[in-house]
């Protein structure tokens with residue numbers, strides 16, 4: 040039949056198509072709106088009714104054949120292209136990979152862990168205490184009466200009375216003693232945030248303190264000095280020396296500030312320390328009223344306590360002039376503490 044000649048030619052063309060683009064132009068040529076098949080189907084209208092049916096049947100068969108041939112050829116070509124690409128592309132296994140970005144422990148976290156670690160090794164138990172504290176625990180129980188200057192509005196963050204954001208970790212002493220219920224010996228330490236209305240190069244309103252407390256029979260200044268020296272040497276190095284300087288804290292009697300030999304010049308005297316000594320912590324023998332508030336009898340037992348600022352320890356350890364960068368989350372700064380081995 041005449042209809043078959045063009046259809047046979049079309050099938051040959053499709054099988055020979057060299058590219059997907061050639062397939063597409065053959066589709067337009069034979070099956071498109073202006074294509075041969077459309078013209079043939081239109082021609083059906085001019086045929087007598089009996090021939091129209093038979094011719095229509097043939098044309099539908101041809102159309103299905105052409106569509107199947109196109110689909111087949113397209114698939115062949117696509118597969119071929121894929122194989123060519125696989126053959127042509129090379130993966131260079133010797134190129135260096137993309138390195139993952141490792142985070143580092145924040146310097147304050149590193150110092151905290153170090154401080155917690157030495158306290159645990161010295162036989163202390165670590166405990167936490169509330170940051171939102173009552174005035175009684177934060178001040179009164181620590182022998183700081185209502186007219187004490189540290190209780191001024193400009194020093195302390197008052198929440199709804201009687202609550203304050205604790206201005207130091209010392210209220211933990213009262214909580215630990217009351218919880219211990221008179222048990223001896225008591226060796227506890229805490230680490231946590233404290234709050235004061237300070238904000239300059241070396242002070243931020245939220246900072247951290249670490250504090251230790253020992254209560255037992257016969258505790259005296261030598262016990263305090265031995266423990267503090269052990270802690271300072273563990274953190275700053277075995278060559279450190281300390282000295283106790285008489286001072287005043289309402290919750291200790293006697294009270295001492297502890298200086299350590301400057302870690303930068305090892306006590307020789309430099310621009311930072313001037314004298315060879317650097318003040319690091321507050322300490323003393325627990326005041327009898329504080330022991331009483333904690334439920335202990337000051338005629339029977341005694342104790343010592345000490346407390347210091349974690350950021351200050353970090354500043355001395357790393358030789359930082361300012362405290363604020365520790366809390367400004369600049370990774371270029373924080374990465375500098377990458378190699379610390381804790």
Ligand code: DAH
Pocket residue numbers: 206207208209250251288290291320321322323344345346347
């Ligand atoms: N609580 C004091 C402060 O924040 C530090 C301190 C001094 C803690 C003497 C103590 C201590 O335990 O005995 O400045």
